[in-house]
Amino acid sequence: MNKTINAARFLITKAMEDSAFHARLVADPKRTIEQELGVTLADYHAIHVHEMTSGVTHLVLPPPGKRSEEERQAAITGQTSLAFLKKTMHDPAPPLRPAAQRQLTAPVSAMSAAELVGAGRESIRRGLGFLESVVDENGAWHCIRFNIADPDIPRHYEKPAFVSAFCALALESCQEVSAKSIYARTLNYIVETMEYPGLWRYYRHLPQDLDSTTLCSLLIGSHPWIVLGRSIPQILANRDENGRFMTWLLTENEPDVVARFRIEADPVVNANIIAWLGDCPETRPAQRWLETLIREDKLHGTSKWYPDTVTIYYSIARAMVRAAPVFDHLRAELAVRILELWDEIEGFGNVLLTAQAISALSDIDSLDRVDTKAQFEKLLTWQNEDGSWPELLAFGDQSLKWGVFGQIGHASESMTTAFCIEALERLSRATAV
Numbered sequence: 001m002n003k004t005i006n007a008a009r010f011l012i013t014k015a016m017e018d019s020a021f022h023a024r025l026v027a028d029p030k031r032t033i034e035q036e037l038g039v040t041l042a043d044y045h046a047i048h049v050h051e052m053t054s055g056v057t058h059l060v061l062p063p064p065g066k067r068s069e070e071e072r073q074a075a076i077t078g079q080t081s082l083a084f085l086k087k088t089m090h091d092p093a094p095p096l097r098p099a100a101q102r103q104l105t106a107p108v109s110a111m112s113a114a115e116l117v118g119a120g121r122e123s124i125r126r127g128l129g130f131l132e133s134v135v136d137e138n139g140a141w142h143c144i145r146f147n148i149a150d151p152d153i154p155r156h157y158e159k160p161a162f163v164s165a166f167c168a169l170a171l172e173s174c175q176e177v178s179a180k181s182i183y184a185r186t187l188n189y190i191v192e193t194m195e196y197p198g199l200w201r202y203y204r205h206l207p208q209d210l211d212s213t214t215l216c217s218l219l220i221g222s223h224p225w226i227v228l229g230r231s232i233p234q235i236l237a238n239r240d241e242n243g244r245f246m247t248w249l250l251t252e253n254e255p256d257v258v259a260r261f262r263i264e265a266d267p268v269v270n271a272n273i274i275a276w277l278g279d280c281p282e283t284r285p286a287q288r289w290l291e292t293l294i295r296e297d298k299l300h301g302t303s304k305w306y307p308d309t310v311t312i313y314y315s316i317a318r319a320m321v322r323a324a325p326v327f328d329h330l331r332a333e334l335a336v337r338i339l340e341l342w343d344e345i346e347g348f349g350n351v352l353l354t355a356q357a358i359s360a361l362s363d364i365d366s367l368d369r370v371d372t373k374a375q376f377e378k379l380l381t382w383q384n385e386d387g388s389w390p391e392l393l394a395f396g397d398q399s400l401k402w403g404v405f406g407q408i409g410h411a412s413e414s415m416t417t418a419f420c421i422e423a424l425e426r427l428s429r430a431t432a433v
Helices: 007-017 019-027 029-037 069-077 081-088 113-134 161-171 177-193 210-219 232-236 267-277 284-295 309-322 328-340 351-363 372-381 413-432
Strands: 089-092 143-147 156-158 408-411
Touching (some): 161 210, 267 309, 328 351, 372 413
Antiparallel strands (some): 089 156, 143 156, 143 408
C-alpha cells in the first residue's frame, strides 16, 4: 500500500487538482482507489463518490449504531455495567486443566532437519484441528477471564473482538488450508463487531480502546473505512503531551467507567498503533519513547496489560516488520534484549512466552542465535493430546489497585495454541533453509 495517514483527504485533494483522476474516481471509485493506493479493497463493501455542486449538497449520515439507544445510555451512565458485563460473558468456563509434558516418540536431539520440520508440521496440523473445534462458526475466538489471586471466583468465557484479532494475526504466516479457513471466518467476525468509523471496544460497558482498534484494523486492512483512515482523527486526538497514544478513547456520549489510574500510555498499545499507522510524523514521538525504553533496558514493568516483557518485545518486533523501516536500526539491540531474558533453566519462561520470543527473534532475523532444537522440543512436548497447548496468562490488569478484585487475567488454550503454531511455522522455515 502507498501509505498515507489520511487517504481520504489525499484522494479528494488529488481529484481537485487532477481532472483525469477526478473523472476516473467518479466513474469507478473502487478500482481507482485500489490503483492509486496499491490496495485491494474488500468485495463485500461498496464505495460511492458524490460530488457537491452549487445546486446540490450531500448530507452523509453515519451508519446506525450496533446497540439500541437504551443500551447506549445504560453503558454511558454506568448504572448497569454489571449487566453489560454479563452480556459480554458467555458460559462459565471449566476449571484450569493442569498442564503436563508428554513424551515424544523420538528425541528431538536425534532428529534430522527434515524430521524436525515434519514433526513441526504434524504438530501445527494437530493444533489447527483443535482450533477448528473451538473457534465458533462466526469466527469468534474465546478467552477465559479469571481472578489470579482467588481461584474460587468463577471463571467465564468471553469473546471480545480483541482476542480474535490477537490470535488470528498469529495465524497469518500459516499456509495450511484449515488456518486460512479459520482466518477468513475471523475476518468476518471482526467486521461484524466494528463500530463506525472503524473502532472497537473490549466490553460493551467500556469505551472504545486503541489496543482493540489497532489489532482489528491490522486484520481487516482491506475494509474501506480502514483504508481511508476514517478513525484516524480520533486516534490522533488521543495522545498525551509527549505524543504517546493513550489506551482508552474517552469521548463524549461514550461510556466513561474507566478508573483514572487506568489512563496510561502502554508500550504494547503504542507498538500496535505504530504497526498500523507506520512511520509518519504523528507516530514518531511514540517511536522515540519506545526506542528510549529499549536502549535503556526499561521495558520491564511498563505495561499494565502485558505483565511479561517478552510480550512487549513481541509487539515491538511485529511493528518493526509491518511499519518498516521503523525500528530497523534497533535490530541488534532488540536481539540482545530478548536474549537477555533467556534463563538456562527456564528458557524464556513457559511455552507461551517461548513461542512469542521465537516469533520476535524471527522477525528481527536473529532466530539463529538460539538452539532451535531446544525450542522445537519445548513446543512439541507441551502440546496436549487434543492438539492444544496449555492455558497460560496472556494479558490482564496486574496493577492491584483494587486488591484481590483487581488481579484479573485473560487466557485460554486456544490463545496459547495460536502463538505456538506461529512459532512452529517460524522454526520450521528456519530449519528447512
